[in-house]
Amino acid sequence: MAMNYIWELLIKAEKQGIPKKEIHFTQAQNFSPYMELSAPIINTQLIEHEQPIEANLYYRYFEIFKEIFHPDCEINEEIKEYLVDIVIHFLAEIDRMQGMNKREYYIRFLSREILGNVFGKHMSDIFFTLSKVEQELILFNILRLYRTGETLYLLKDTLKRLFKNCTIYTKSEKADEVLLYIGKEENIIDQGKIQFVQTLFLPIGFNLEVYWKNHFGIIDAEETMQIDRIALY
Template sequence: MNYIWDLLIKAEDEGLSKKDINFHLAETYSPYMELSPQFLNTQLVEQHVEVNPYYRYFDIFNNLFHPDNTSDRAFREYFFDIVLHFLADIDRMQGMNKKEFFIRFILKDIEANVFGNVVRHNICSFSKKEQEIVVLNMLRLYQTGDEIYLLKDTLKRLFKGCFIYVKSEEQDELLLYIRQKKTEQNEQKVQLIQEIFLPISFHIEVYWQYHFGIIDAEETMKLDRIALY
């Protein structure tokens, strides 16, 4: 990490908000680097970050911390933090493509309750990368309308090694097996995916940790490791 925008992206990937990061003028810094961490090769995200603002923004900050200017130091430091956050956002938007803008728009719609309470509440159970997986498939849903395929694709990308069976002899039903344990967070993820991608006519049964038994499939017929269908 050498740039302020790079740091904010890394912070978001680790579950931190932009508000958790505070930028400060570095006391000592390299003229060839924007960030001035204590250890040059660190990958850790610190919440108090020292910055060399003259690396890219000399014209903006050139007189802000002049040695002869000793008044309103606290105000100038607060202003410094706000402006650097603003500049980092501009950096990020300049590097975004059309798809990334759409992801942001849909996430804002989710926060605004456009897709309902279940989606707005449960989206917090997903990491940033998982949210992008869901939103990208929502975009594909608008384009193709292929609900079942996108339901399967989303589940398989979020729950590695899961199995999905379509049973449509008597009623439209999906059987979902997830290797992981049943937790509140995992349940919320599945609920959100159902809310968005599951067709109205379909019902879904979810099996956690233990697969239901299938005749002639020995892996699913082990004692104490089988779920009943």
């Protein structure tokens, strides 16, 4: 499906990790009267942000831009382009906010607090390295935590969403313990993710043990009992 509206393009760019400041809008010279964006390929999902994004500003914003693009307008072309780009970004943000519900507002407030070091600078640094999708799923589960208090369930749910192939075990015979098997080589980025989730969701009194590439041995589970591939427990 084609991206028709400016706000759709900005949301897609955000999910792809493209900063808003790298996206520049301009009035299209050739455009369809039925679409706001004028991509060369109508159904493209690619965002070619190296060049200005052409938009049909008459589609919804004729009353705002009609004087700027009037033949008698004496504004310098360079200033006009700069002004148009700023105004379009502003209008797109208004569009996005009008479509937000209460949960999305709460998520934005939480994100602002984490990045503002309310949860600590180290947590802010880790959060900044996460993708937009990862940030949103963690923020959503923080909201669920405030409502339900289900720390252990949300710990498991968040880890499973961040690490698709992980396996989680819970022990409580002698001491409350969570065992997390990642299934890949240890690395700094994933270490940060685990530490972030652990700080937020691990219940008090519980311990989290992380196993990376090698699984600890489980009797009668043959795939965990491979020579030179068994982690010590």
